[in-house]
Amino acid sequence: MRALIETIPRVIGLDEKVVEDLVAKRRLKLARTPDPKYGDYGVALHVVLHMVKAPRQEWDKLLSRIANEIMGSSRAKECFIYRIDYSNGYLNFYIDYRKLSRIIFKKIIDEALFDEIRSYGRGEKILVEHTSANPIHPLHIGSGRNAVIGNTFARILRRLGFSVREHFYVDDMGRQVAVMVYGYTKVKEKGIEPPPKIKPDHWIGAIYALTNIFVSIKNMHHEQEKIAGEIRTLIEHLKEEAFGKRGDGYLLAVTRIAESQLSLKHDPGAVLEMIVSALKKQEGKKPTGIRREAESLLLRYRDIRNKLAELYECAEDLRTVFPRLYDVLSQSIDEPEVFEEKVSELMKLYEEEDPRITRLFREAIDLVLRGFDSTLRRIGIVFDSYDWESDPEIKKLTREIIEASLRTRYGGSEGQAVIVDLGKAYEEDDYIRSIFGAEKPERVVLRRSDGTTLYVSRDIAYTIYKYRVTGAKKVYNVIATEQNLEQKQVRSVLYLLGYKDYADNTIHLAYEMVHLKGYRMRGRYGRYISMDELIERYRKLMLDQYMESHKKLGVEEAESILDKAEKLAVANTRYLLLSIEPLKVLTFDPGKLAEHTEGSWIQYTYARLLSILRKAYGEDIDRPDDVRREVTRDYDGIDIDAIGLTREEEEIIEKLMGYKDVLVTAYEEMKPNKVAEYAYELSSVLNLFYEKIPVIKERIENKKKFRLVLIYCAAKILGDAMYVMGIPVLPRI
RNA sequence: GGGCCCGUAGCCUAGCCAGGAUAGGGCGCCGGCCUUCUAAGCCGGAGACCCGGGGUUCGAAUCCCCGCGGGCCCGCCA
Numbered sequence A: 001m002r003a004l005i006e007t008i009p010r011v012i013g014l015d016e017k018v019v020e021d022l023v024a025k026r027r028l029k030l031a032r033t034p035d036p037k038y039g040d041y042g043v044a045l046h047v048v049l050h051m052v053k054a055p056r057q058e059w060d061k062l063l064s065r066i067a068n069e070i071m072g073s074s075r076a077k078e079c080f081i082y083r084i085d086y087s088n089g090y091l092n093f094y095i096d097y098r099k100l101s102r103i104i105f106k107k108i109i110d111e112a113l114f115d116e117i118r119s120y121g122r123g124e125k126i127l128v129e130h131t132s133a134n135p136i137h138p139l140h141i142g143s144g145r146n147a148v149i150g151n152t153f154a155r156i157l158r159r160l161g162f163s164v165r166e167h168f169y170v171d172d173m174g175r176q177v178a179v180m181v182y183g184y185t186k187v188k189e190k191g192i193e194p195p196p197k198i199k200p201d202h203w204i205g206a207i208y209a210l211t212n213i214f215v216s217i218k219n220m221h222h223e224q225e226k227i228a229g230e231i232r233t234l235i236e237h238l239k240e241e242a243f244g245k246r247g248d249g250y251l252l253a254v255t256r257i258a259e260s261q262l263s264l265k266h267d268p269g270a271v272l273e274m275i276v277s278a279l280k281k282q283e284g285k286k287p288t289g290i291r292r293e294a295e296s297l298l299l300r301y302r303d304i305r306n307k308l309a310e311l312y313e314c315a316e317d318l319r320t321v322f323p324r325l326y327d328v329l330s331q332s333i334d335e336p337e338v339f340e341e342k343v344s345e346l347m348k349l350y351e352e353e354d355p356r357i358t359r360l361f362r363e364a365i366d367l368v369l370r371g372f373d374s375t376l377r378r379i380g381i382v383f384d385s386y387d388w389e390s391d392p393e394i395k396k397l398t399r400e401i402i403e404a405s406l407r408t409r410y411g412g413s414e415g416q417a418v419i420v421d422l423g424k425a426y427e428e429d430d431y432i433r434s435i436f437g438a439e440k441p442e443r444v445v446l447r448r449s450d451g452t453t454l455y456v457s458r459d460i461a462y463t464i465y466k467y468r469v470t471g472a473k474k475v476y477n478v479i480a481t482e483q484n485l486e487q488k489q490v491r492s493v494l495y496l497l498g499y500k501d502y503a504d505n506t507i508h509l510a511y512e513m514v515h516l517k518g519y520r521m522r523g524r525y526g527r528y529i530s531m532d533e534l535i536e537r538y539r540k541l542m543l544d545q546y547m548e549s550h551k552k553l554g555v556e557e558a559e560s561i562l563d564k565a566e567k568l569a570v571a572n573t574r575y576l577l578l579s580i581e582p583l584k585v586l587t588f589d590p591g592k593l594a595e596h597t598e599g600s601w602i603q604y605t606y607a608r609l610l611s612i613l614r615k616a617y618g619e620d621i622d623r624p625d626d627v628r629r630e631v632t633r634d635y636d637g638i639d640i641d642a643i644g645l646t647r648e649e650e651e652i653i654e655k656l657m658g659y660k661d662v663l664v665t666a667y668e669e670m671k672p673n674k675v676a677e678y679a680y681e682l683s684s685v686l687n688l689f690y691e692k693i694p695v696i697k698e699r700i701e702n703k704k705k706f707r708l709v710l711i712y713c714a715a716k717i718l719g720d721a722m723y724v725m726g727i728p729v730l731p732r733i
Numbered sequence B: 001g002g003g004c005c006c007g008u009a010g011c012c013u014a015g016c017c018a019g020g021a022u023a024g025g026g027c028g029c030c031g032g033c034c035u036u037c038u039a040a041g042c043c044g045g046a047g048a049c050c051c052g053g054g055g056u057u058c059g060a061a062u063c064c065c066c067g068c069g070g071g072c073c074c075g076c077c078a
Helices: A002-012 A016-024 A046-051 A056-072 A097-109 A112-118 A141-159 A175-189 A200-243 A249-263 A268-283 A289-321 A323-332 A336-351 A355-378 A392-406 A422-428 A430-436 A455-470 A481-496 A500-505 A531-550 A555-579 A590-595 A598-617 A624-637 A647-657 A659-668 A673-692 A701-725
Strands: A030-032 A041-044 A081-087 A090-095 A125-129 A163-170 A385-388 A411-414 A417-421 A443-447 A474-480 A506-511 A514-516 A586-588
Touching: A002 A016, A002 A046, A002 A056, A016 A046, A056 A081, A056 A090, A097 A112, A097 A624, A097 A647, A097 A701, A112 A659, A125 A141, A125 A455, A141 A163, A141 A474, A141 A506, A141 A514, A141 A531, A141 A555, A141 A659, A141 A701, A163 A355, A163 A455, A175 A200, A175 A323, A175 A336, A175 A355, A200 A249, A200 A268, A200 A289, A200 A323, A200 A336, A200 A355, A249 A268, A268 A289, A289 A323, A336 A355, A355 A531, A385 A455, A392 A411, A392 A417, A392 A443, A392 A455, A392 A481, A417 A422, A417 A481, A422 A430, A422 A443, A422 A481, A430 A481, A430 A500, A443 A455, A443 A481, A455 A474, A455 A481, A455 A500, A474 A481, A474 A500, A481 A500, A481 A506, A500 A506, A531 A555, A531 A590, A555 A598, A555 A673, A555 A701, A598 A624, A598 A673, A598 A701, A624 A701, A647 A659, A647 A673, A647 A701, A659 A673, A659 A701, A673 A701
Parallel strands: A125 A163, A125 A474, A163 A385, A474 A506, A514 A586
Antiparallel strands: A030 A041, A041 A090, A081 A090, A411 A417, A417 A443
């Protein structure tokens, strides 16, 4: 690049500053060429050519002079350029990958590359909060996406030499947990204990869902009764009208039939429909008030019917799996008003730390957390800390920040309620404006009129807690995009409270939801695909794939194949949830699992590399490190100038050199999926190499050594990328 | 109503912020390759007016404006 800056102005007569400026603005930049026939890297010089109004016929002449000048300078050698081409205004460079390979191989063999990568973060303390699923049902693929993105991001940071802690925020003070505990109490009262062979989070999840379902069903029934009453009133009105100002015998007759039908076992919806269609006949196109009323009633009625149908379907699904829970809960759930009261009571008692209720909450939540932990361990995720929302420290901080907010410029109270006027702050404060952008905030309530706290206020306190307890310099919150606003509120209030530093360094790593093809995931009704189910499905798929190629499986092998299937399944699960850019909605079709096996494909590529190393150095090799000494020796013995590289080899070298940048970009852009993409591409070029280029059978010893070193280096990097993604490394498949 | 995000073949996705050569991959579909380092692989083929319309530019999937479609958020819920 420097050579260009020096050469171009001289050759085509531009000020050096102008060219330098273009480079700084990235108007002039070096990029890979679309095709090897144009060399390896190219730069488009159209901008400068147009600047000096060079006629097209002269382009080649000018470019050739630039090329010659650069080749003549010492720069070319330093950049491993052995040839420069030009065409259509592009200047194309040919790189001598043999020289490059020596450098990158050396760095990988003596581990200098990894030290270099590790030096990036300088041990700075970073806290990553992720997963933080409500402890009311098992982790589903939505919370799983959070876990995988969060954990991978943390692993990337660790690789880059940051000192990272992963925290899980146990949201135990919310209403949903109280609902779960309510149901749990009902089940417990009947003497039912968690069955030992059922995963506890799945069991609690069923309780939570059934509780919600039965309450909702009761609510819907009340609503239906209300509508039935309204239909009767409507008929009355209609009758009066038919008698009175309309004097309409037909309408009168219809109302009589309607009344009669309602007294029978007859669907009120059908009756409504009859009335609406009768009214339509009478009026033609223009609806009257009464018809509009009937129509809106009909819509409401249909809406409720659909919802009820869905609820019953969800209930039935659960009934087939948990018949006992279904029976108990279907009978013991209170009427909605009583239910609401009891749930509020539970919340209040838990916030007040009533010992009996606290024990009950902890007991139920622990069951779920135990389930979380086993799922998460399965996919290689272990938290450094579980922070409870109900932690006395956080509660105390919550009270303090509420008091402190009253003393800020925009804080105020209405009775016991405490409110921060972010709308006003937005008008007057640049910093607040910079947080919200075009989205003008409104007020945020930190304490209710009844004196209880809210999620946001506790979250603000928790954020301060994170910095204080861990000494973190930066905090990443891996949270769904639906919480965008809340995260901005948290930062704003922190700033207004004087914690500008915290506000600056609290970063929302936002990701989009996971949708299911065909239906909506509903945690509260038990409609979700859990992570455990996803992994199990993959495990079966992997087993099937094995059987397809091997046909037979001996009893003594079954155990080890199962173990492999598990690791392959974990790889596919993690890859699936990681590979899609966080800000894109992931629509998941459980029927198409077999199409998403990139994770295990990468593992396979890795196993092939090790297989080559085994053939070369000995059958007992399980990791590249086992042959480090031999590879070092081979590396020293290569006569690099005697080798002509194949395109495949060049591509691999190119990729290996890009590893560090990928990690850094993934960190800076908060796109851990970049690592997945990289591992996939590296695997892809490695598979091409594997198919086309012999290693063990290579006759020329020099070439063979070179390729073995290449394989070793590729295995090191691919293995490292896999580790970063939490994909288990299998030496043999 | 306001705001944020997304829109690339039948489906999924890279490239977009920092504009450059024929828009990369994958799944699925069609056709090939197992006496040669693991065929969970590879090769070939068909399949894209880069949501639409304007603009800026020598050059636009990429930048700007106006639309359209989808998701999410706007609670004294969490």
